[in-house]
C-alpha cells in the first residue's frame with residue numbers, strides 16, 4: 001500500500017464565495033475556472049484514513065465534484081458559518097458507518113454545532129438519518145492512525161480559531177485558512193514545513209484576515225518549502241495574482257491536489 005498522503009482543496013473562497021452573488025466584476029465573470037471558488041474546506045487522504053477539514057456550506061457540491069465516498073473524521077478550525085454550515089451534508093457519510101463520526105474541535109466549536117444543529121445532539125429519539133456525532137475536543141496534539149495533528153491557536157476576530165500542523169512520515173504540512181495573526185508560541189511550532197497553506201484574503205488589509213502582503217511576511221519568517229494561499233476573495237484574479245508572487249508561493253484553486 002502506498003504511504004503517500006494527499007491534500008485536496010475542496011474550496012478556497014472567503015465566506016461569501018466567488019463569484020459573489022450579483023457581482024459583475026472581472027473575477028466574478030471570468031471564464032477561468034480557478035476564479036470559481038467554493039467556501040474553504042479540505043480533504044486529507046492517506047493510509048491514516050480520509051479526513052475532512054471543516055464542513056462548509058458547499059460540502060454537497062464539493063463532495064460530488066471530487067467523488068468523495070467516505071469520511072473517517074472531521075477536524076474543525078472554528079465555528080464560523082462558512083466552516084460549519086454544511087454539517088447536515090455529513091449525513092450521507094454517516095449512513096455508511098457503524099459508529100458515530102468523530103468530530104474534532106475546540107469546546108467552543110462544539111457548542112456552536114450543538115446550538116446550530118440541536119436535532120443531531122438529542123441523545124434519545126434521534127432519527128436514524130441524522131448526523132451521528134462523536135464530539136472529540138482537542139486542546140493538545142493528537143493522532144489519527146499515525147497522522148500527527150497539532151492544533152495551533154490563532155487570532156481571527158472574536159471566535160476561538162485554530163490552524164493545524166500535520167505530520168506524516170517525516171513530512172509536515174500546515175493549514176491556516178482563517179487567521180489575522182499567529183502568536184509567537186504558534187510560530188515556533190511552524191518551522192520546517194514542506195507546505196504552508198494560509199489565509200490571504202485580498203490585497204487590502206482586513207480586520208480578521210491576512211492580506212496578501214501580511215501572509216507573505218509570515219512566509220518570509222517561516223520559510224516553508226512551498227506555500228499556497230487560500231480563503232480568497234473576488235478581489236484576486238488567479239492568473240495575474242499567482243504570476244506576481246515569488247516562485248515558491250502559489251494561489252490555491254478548487255480541486256488542486258498536493259502530495260505530502
Ligand SMILES: [Zn+2]
Nearest residue numbers: 015080082178
Ligand atoms: Zn472562513
Ligand SMILES: [Zn+2]
Nearest residue numbers: 023025028234
Ligand atoms: Zn466580483
Ligand SMILES: [Zn+2]
Nearest residue numbers: 078080156178
Ligand atoms: Zn472565520
